[in-house]
Amino acid sequence: MQTDPGGNDGRDAHEQLHQAWRWQVPPDFNLAHACCTRWAASGRNAIRWEDEAGASGRLSYAGLDAQARAFAAALARRGVQRGERVAIVLAQRPETAVALMGCAMLGAVAMPLSVLFGPEALVWRLADSGAVAAVADDATIAQLLALRGDCPALALIVGVGAAESAADLGWRALLADGLPGFAPVDTTADDAALLIYTSGTTGPPKGALIPHRALLGNLPGFVCSQNGFAGDAVFWSPADWAWTGGLMDALLPTLYFGREIVGFRGRFQPERAFELMQRHGVTHSFLFPTALKAMMKAVPEPRSRYELKLQALMSAGEAVGDAVFGWCRDALGVPVNEMFGQTEMNYIVGNCALSVDADGRVVPGWPARPGSMGRAYPGHRIAVLDDEGRECAPGVPGDVALHRLDRHGDPDPVFFLGYWRNEAATRAKYTGDPAASWCRSGDTAVMDADGYLWYQGRSDDVFKAAGYRIGPSEIENCLVKHPAVANAAVVPKPDAERGAVVKAYVVLAAGVQGDEALVGELQQHVRARLAPYEYPKEIEFIEALPMTTTGKLQRRVLRLQEEDRARARLQQ
Structure with a gap:
C-alpha cells in the first residue's frame, strides 16, 4: 500500500481495529518461552551488540535459550527459589537478556536496575525487595560489594566481564556450572515476572510487580506504534533495558516476535546514533524527544549523509513538538508515533500511522495530530476522570485512566499486580469496584471529541x-x-x-x-x-x-x- 509522507492515506481505522481486537491470554504463559525458547530452533539471530571500545558480537536465539537455561540451573543449585528476586544491574548487553530469560525459566522475579544508580538508590531497592542475588559488571560491582552489609538477603553477587574476578562468582563460571537439560518451570500468566521500581512524590520509590501476561498487554501498542512491525525487522533504541521504556517497549516485544535487537553499551551521541542505524540496517526504533532534538540539530538532513532503512519510529517521555514531528516526517521519511504509558500499565495510548489487520496485511492506522498523546491502542479502554471518578466531558481536563476491562468486557492483561509490600498505594491507584475499576495514571490530560488525548501535566509532582x-x-x-x-x-x-x-x-x-x-x-x-x-x-x-x-x-x-x-x- 502506498502512503503519503505523513504515513497515513487519510483513512481512520481506529474504530475498526478496536472492534476487531480480542484478547487471547492463555492461562499458562512464560516470558522466556515466548521470547526465546520457541525461537531456539529457528536459526535466527536475537541480539547484535557492540560497545564504545569497538567490541561486537551476536547472540542467536539458540544461544540465548541455552545460556538462559544454564543461568537458571546454576541459580537453582545455589538455592534461589521460585518467586525470589534477582537484581540485574547491567546495561544493554547480551548477559542482560540471558539473565532476564533465566529468571523467567526459574520462576524467579527479575529486578532490572540501572547502572546509573548510586549507592543510596541501589541499597534501597535491593533491601526493600529482599533480592537474594545480583548480576553486575564493572560499572557497579564495587558499589554492590560495599553495600551488601545493608542488604541481609543478598547472598550471591555474580560478576560479568571485567567484574568476574571481584564478584562472588564470575559469569562464565556460573554458566559452566549450570546443569545440562534444565527444564524450565511452568508459570501462569498471572505469576510475577518483573519488579520495576518507579519514583513517586512522597516516600521512597515503589516497586511495581509485573506479571508475565503484561507483555501481551503491551503488544497491540507496540505493533501499532511500529507501523505493523512486519518483515525482517531490526530494532534499536538507546532506552536503558533496566527501565520500562527499554525493557517493555523495545527488548521484550522484539524478542517476542523473533526479530533482532541491537544492544549498544555506551553514551548516546547524535552522529553515533545515525552511524549505528546505518551499520545495522535498523528498521524500527524508539527514540526519546530529547534524542530526536539532538539528532535534528546535529544532522538536519540525515538521508544526504546516511543510508537509512528506518520504517517506523516511536517516541515517548514528553511531547515531541511540531518541529521534531515535521523533521521526522520530512528528513527521516517516517512519521513519529507518540506513545503514552507507565510501568504499572504500559503502552496504552498513542498514534499509529500504519497497522496490520487479522490477515497480516498492512493497513492504515489513524492520523496523528501533532502535540497529541494519541488515542487508546486496541484492547485498552481509556477515559479522563475527575476527582470523584466520573468521566470528564470532551475538553475538560482530568486524570488519564485505564479500565480493567476492555470494550468487549474482557480483562485487559496489561496491568501490574500491585506495589511491592505496599497494599495502601496499590488500592489508591484504583477507582471503583476492584473487579471492574479504573486505574489512574496520575497524568492530567484533555480528551477531545475524537478520543485524542492532549497532555496537561502530572497530577502529582513526578x-x-x-x-x-x-x-x-x-x-x-x-x-x-x-x-x-x-x-x-x-x-x-x-x-x-x-x-x-x-x-x-x-x-x-x-x-x-x-x-x-x-x-x-x-x-x-x-x-x-x-x-x-x-x-x-x-x-x-x-x-x-x-x-x-x-x-x-x-x-x-x-x-x-x-x-x-x-x-x-x-x-x-
Whole structure:
C-alpha cells in the first residue's frame, strides 16, 4: 500500500481495529518461552551488540535459550527459589537478556536496575525487595560489594566481564556450572515476572510487580506504534533495558516476535546514533524527544549523509513538538508515533500511522495530530476522570485512566499486580469496584471529541526531564542529608532543549552561607548517591519553602513560579 509522507492515506481505522481486537491470554504463559525458547530452533539471530571500545558480537536465539537455561540451573543449585528476586544491574548487553530469560525459566522475579544508580538508590531497592542475588559488571560491582552489609538477603553477587574476578562468582563460571537439560518451570500468566521500581512524590520509590501476561498487554501498542512491525525487522533504541521504556517497549516485544535487537553499551551521541542505524540496517526504533532534538540539530538532513532503512519510529517521555514531528516526517521519511504509558500499565495510548489487520496485511492506522498523546491502542479502554471518578466531558481536563476491562468486557492483561509490600498505594491507584475499576495514571490530560488525548501535566509532582521520570522525594531526601541543608523541594524548570531540568529550592541550615561553591558541592552530593540525571542542574537558596497550614510542602507553588519565569524569559 502506498502512503503519503505523513504515513497515513487519510483513512481512520481506529474504530475498526478496536472492534476487531480480542484478547487471547492463555492461562499458562512464560516470558522466556515466548521470547526465546520457541525461537531456539529457528536459526535466527536475537541480539547484535557492540560497545564504545569497538567490541561486537551476536547472540542467536539458540544461544540465548541455552545460556538462559544454564543461568537458571546454576541459580537453582545455589538455592534461589521460585518467586525470589534477582537484581540485574547491567546495561544493554547480551548477559542482560540471558539473565532476564533465566529468571523467567526459574520462576524467579527479575529486578532490572540501572547502572546509573548510586549507592543510596541501589541499597534501597535491593533491601526493600529482599533480592537474594545480583548480576553486575564493572560499572557497579564495587558499589554492590560495599553495600551488601545493608542488604541481609543478598547472598550471591555474580560478576560479568571485567567484574568476574571481584564478584562472588564470575559469569562464565556460573554458566559452566549450570546443569545440562534444565527444564524450565511452568508459570501462569498471572505469576510475577518483573519488579520495576518507579519514583513517586512522597516516600521512597515503589516497586511495581509485573506479571508475565503484561507483555501481551503491551503488544497491540507496540505493533501499532511500529507501523505493523512486519518483515525482517531490526530494532534499536538507546532506552536503558533496566527501565520500562527499554525493557517493555523495545527488548521484550522484539524478542517476542523473533526479530533482532541491537544492544549498544555506551553514551548516546547524535552522529553515533545515525552511524549505528546505518551499520545495522535498523528498521524500527524508539527514540526519546530529547534524542530526536539532538539528532535534528546535529544532522538536519540525515538521508544526504546516511543510508537509512528506518520504517517506523516511536517516541515517548514528553511531547515531541511540531518541529521534531515535521523533521521526522520530512528528513527521516517516517512519521513519529507518540506513545503514552507507565510501568504499572504500559503502552496504552498513542498514534499509529500504519497497522496490520487479522490477515497480516498492512493497513492504515489513524492520523496523528501533532502535540497529541494519541488515542487508546486496541484492547485498552481509556477515559479522563475527575476527582470523584466520573468521566470528564470532551475538553475538560482530568486524570488519564485505564479500565480493567476492555470494550468487549474482557480483562485487559496489561496491568501490574500491585506495589511491592505496599497494599495502601496499590488500592489508591484504583477507582471503583476492584473487579471492574479504573486505574489512574496520575497524568492530567484533555480528551477531545475524537478520543485524542492532549497532555496537561502530572497530577502529582513526578515529572519528566530529558526523557527520565523524576521523583522529587528521593532527591529531596538526599539533599537534606547534607549538613548544610535544612529543607529542600525539587521541581521541574522548563527547558527548551530537554523539556525540563531538575531544579532544587534549598533552605540552608543555621549559620550556613549559600554560594556557588556550595551549589557545586550539593550537586556532587546528589550525583554521588543517586543517578546522574537526578542531580539538580540549578539550585536556588530561599528562606522558607511554601507550606500548607498542616505543614505539607506545596511544590505546586514553586512549579508555577518556574513556569511564570519561563514565560517571562520568552517575552524579553
